[in-house]
Amino acid sequence: MSSATAKAMALTAKEDKNRSTSPLKCCQSSTSLTSTSNDGEAAICEAMTKLVVSTNGADLLETCNNNYRFHTNNLEEQMKKHVFPKRPPADLVFDNISYTTCMWSMTRFRIESKEILHGISGKFKSGELSAIMGPSGAGKTTLLNVLAGYITRGSSGSVLVNETKRDQSLRFRKLTAYIPQDEELRLELTAMEAMTVATNLKLGYTVSQQYKIDQATEILEMLGLERCHNTLTSRLSGGQRKRLAIALELINNPPIIFLDEPTTGLDSLSCSQCVSLLKRLAQEGRTIICTIHQPSALVFEMFDKLYALSNGNCIYQGPIEGLVPHLSSVGLDCPPYHNPADFLMEVAIGEHNADLEKLSNISNVYTLQSLQMETKEREVLANEYPIIDDPTVAVAADPIPASVLMQFFLLYKRNLLCARRNYLYLFNRLAAHIFIGFLFGYLYRGVGKGANTALANYVYLYGSLLLIVYTGKMSVTLSFPLEMKILNREHFNRWFRLFPYILSMVLVEIPFQIFCTWTYLAISYWLTEQPVDSLRIHIFVLFCTLSTLCAQSWGYFIGATTPIKIAVFVGPVLACLFSVFGFCIRYLDTPVIFRWMFHISYYRAGFHGVVYSMYGYNRTDLECPEELLYCHYKHPTKLLREMGITDVNIYSNISLIVVISLVMHSLTYISLWLKLNKR
Numbered sequence: 035m036s037s038a039t040a041k042a043m044a045l046t047a048k049e050d051k052n053r054s055t056s057p058l059k060c061c062q063s064s065t066s067l068t069s070t071s072n073d074g075e076a077a078i079c080e081a082m083t084k085l086v087v088s089t090n091g092a093d094l095l096e097t098c099n100n101n102y103r104f105h106t107n108n109l110e111e112q113m114k115k116h117v118f119p120k121r122p123p124a125d126l127v128f129d130n131i132s133y134t135t136c137m138w139s140m141t142r143f144r145i146e147s148k149e150i151l152h153g154i155s156g157k158f159k160s161g162e163l164s165a166i167m168g169p170s171g172a173g174k175t176t177l178l179n180v181l182a183g184y185i186t187r188g189s190s191g192s193v194l195v196n197e198t199k200r201d202q203s204l205r206f207r208k209l210t211a212y213i214p215q216d217e218e219l220r221l222e223l224t225a226m227e228a229m230t231v232a233t234n235l236k237l238g239y240t241v242s243q244q245y246k247i248d249q250a251t252e253i254l255e256m257l258g259l260e261r262c263h264n265t266l267t268s269r270l271s272g273g274q275r276k277r278l279a280i281a282l283e284l285i286n287n288p289p290i291i292f293l294d295e296p297t298t299g300l301d302s303l304s305c306s307q308c309v310s311l312l313k314r315l316a317q318e319g320r321t322i323i324c325t326i327h328q329p330s331a332l333v334f335e336m337f338d339k340l341y342a343l344s345n346g347n348c349i350y351q352g353p354i355e356g357l358v359p360h361l362s363s364v365g366l367d368c369p370p371y372h373n374p375a376d377f378l379m380e381v382a383i384g385e386h387n388a389d390l391e392k393l394s395n396i397s398n399v400y401t402l403q404s405l406q407m408e409t410k411e412r413e414v415l416a417n418e419y420p421i422i423d424d425p426t427v428a429v430a431a432d433p434i435p436a437s438v439l440m441q442f443f444l445l446y447k448r449n450l451l452c453a454r455r456n457y458l459y460l461f462n463r464l465a466a467h468i469f470i471g472f473l474f475g476y477l478y479r480g481v482g483k484g485a486n487t488a489l490a491n492y493v494y495l496y497g498s499l500l501l502i503v504y505t506g507k508m509s510v511t512l513s514f515p516l517e518m519k520i521l522n523r524e525h526f527n528r529w530f531r532l533f534p535y536i537l538s539m540v541l542v543e544i545p546f547q548i549f550c551t552w553t554y555l556a557i558s559y560w561l562t563e564q565p566v567d568s569l570r571i572h573i574f575v576l577f578c579t580l581s582t583l584c585a586q587s588w589g590y591f592i593g594a595t596t597p598i599k600i601a602v603f604v605g606p607v608l609a610c611l612f613s614v615f616g617f618c619i620r621y622l623d624t625p626v627i628f629r630w631m632f633h634i635s636y637y638r639a640g641f642h643g644v645v646y647s648m649y650g651y652n653r654t655d656l657e658c659p660e661e662l663l664y665c666h667y668k669h670p671t672k673l674l675r676e677m678g679i680t681d682v683n684i685y686s687n688i689s690l691i692v693v694i695s696l697v698m699h700s701l702t703y704i705s706l707w708l709k710l711n712k713r
């Protein structure tokens with residue numbers, strides 16, 4: 035064990051002993067409450083019972099108390115069963131943190147900057163459950179994001195982890211887990227499946243499968259989700275989903291956990307359960323920091339430390355039990371039977387004639403003094419208790435995650451499972467291809483063989499290619515916008531690298547799109563009576579398949595780079611635009627300044643390949659009905675000549691489509707990488 039670790043542990047132990055009085059003095063008038071949270075709870079319940087008894091609500095409240103105690107005790111018992119390997123404690127100190135955003139002002143037509151956090155400092159210690167509180171818009175989420183490293187652009191100041199400056203390196207990211215407010219989870223997986231994938235990804239294959247199963251089972255049990263193993267995430271309640279989101283991040287046992295509003299949307303019981311779970315995790319030596327909105331007095335008391343914000347300034351930081359006396363010392367007395375958390379909110383928005391500037395200045399002085407005191411205390415401790423490495427204290431090493439190849443297999447399996455559970459979507463896609471195959475086949479029936487229907491066949495070929503280009507592109511355009519929140523969380527919490535993620539996604543989608551395309555082609559090709567010639571069929575299918583996959587690569591790129599509202603129309607607009615060149619307009623008729631589009635249009639390359647496969651390669655004369663005296667396109671080369679498709683180089687067309695597909699996939703990767711890494 036390193037000396038810094040041992041010092042930090044010694045300091046934490048000392049601080050634990052000093053944990054003090056209940057924050058709810060104001061609720062109790064002059065009655066003083068004892069120090070621990072359980073005693074505090076008992077006292078609150080007692081006080082509330084007295085209050086409600088006087089209004090004839092005793093029975094109701096007693097039942098409520100018993101329910102609450104039953105559930106929280108149950109949860110605590112479950113948690114006590116599971117003990118994580120000990121990780122070194124990690125204290126977080128931040129100094130002079132400012133955050134400024136730049137936005138385009140629609141009214142002033144210029145970029146305007148806005149400072150959201152104004153040089154705030156503080157400390158969050160291991161073993162403590164800390165709350166960042168403040169009114170809406172005070173900057174809670176922003177502070178949490180800056181501390182977690184979730185946003186870095188626009189922020190200044192320093193964040194130290196165990197006295198070492200935190201950067202974006204993996205070394206520091208390994209210490210933290212971040213759970214955003216909208217705990218986006220994969221709804222198609224059951225709780226246990228989600229845990230299994232996360233366990234395999236995070237713990238890799240250096241530990242036994244049995245260990246991972248035990249770990250996943252125990253964490254679920256610890257979080258009160260043992261009955262939800264086989265429940266689909268989509269069917270979990272809000273509170274259960276929050277707990278599952280926490281469970282997923284507990285697998286690699288990070289010493290610092292950031293949670294953005296973990297109690298939002300929960301009823302009071304789930305809220306208490308969630309906070310008591312966090313408390314217990316903190317008591318095991320972790321640093322738990324969460325933003326929270328107006329907690330009940332009961333929940334508020336469970337926190338160890340409070341960091342209160344108002345308009346991006348800190349107005350109080352310190353133990354929860356110190357809040358009321360502190361406010362009282364500046365003339366802000368919390369009324370009897372008033373929730374101190376509510377009182378703090380009122381103060382933070384300037385009610386009770388609160389002087390926020392004064393509070394902020396006092397807090398700054400306090401922060402400075404407490405940091406100085408701690409440095410001294412640390413020095414004294416180091417002299418009093420010389421640091422000796424204790425071999426009996428096992429400090430768990432960082433788990434070794436799955437290799438990139440294994441990440442790919444695990445993600446591929448997960449995507450396949452999700453796709454299988456989403457069978458209605460897949461069925462609809464396939465059904466649409468079958469339906470349109472029959473519709474087009476019926477509308478253009480028999481056009482493939484006749485000389486008099488060559489133009490109709492030309493339109494059928496164009497329409498078919500346009501259809502599979504559209505379906506290929508649009509089926510994936512929304513995949514990233516809808517996935518982005520989950521991807522952000524999982525990637526930020528180091529579940530996997532980006533490359534295996536994208537590869538697994540693309541390789542699940544490609545076979546299905548090919549299957550849909552071939553189904554459509556088989557039906558419509560047969561009904562339109564195209565030539566039954568193996569070479570032609572192979573080239574025709576090859577160009578159609580390459581075109582739909584190239585469109586898919588465009589779809590991924592558009593989805594990864596544009597907001598959802600723009601993505602849904604950019605895809606079709608681009609498909610239409612590129613389809614014009616080669617079908618509606620010939621190369622020679624195209625204005626010179628637009629001819630480059632001819633060369634880069636994968637649609638043009640695909641379409642020319644498809645038409646050539648039908649009418650090129652020395653196809654014999656087309657059938658001309660006896661009743662007609664003249665068939666203009668009896669010789670297939672005539673159609674090719676008139677459409678400007680005579681000198682088609684199949685290989686260069688194939689190369690163009692393949693190169694464009696690879697370029698678009700690479701651009702998708704780069705843009706996603708930038709989004710995920712340059713925050």
Ligand SMILES: Nc1ncnc2c1ncn2[C@@H]1O[C@H](COP(=O)(O)OP(=O)(O)OP(=O)(O)O)[C@@H](O)[C@H]1O
Nearest residue numbers: 135137150168169170171172173174175176177327
């Ligand atoms: N990227 C951004 N661009 C512009 N303004 C921003 C941006 N991010 C945050 N803000 C502004 O900063 C302020 C603080 O936002 P933040 O989300 O941190 O508040 P909060 O205290 O978490 O609020 P809530 O409790 O309502 O979630 C808000 O006024 C918000 O509009």
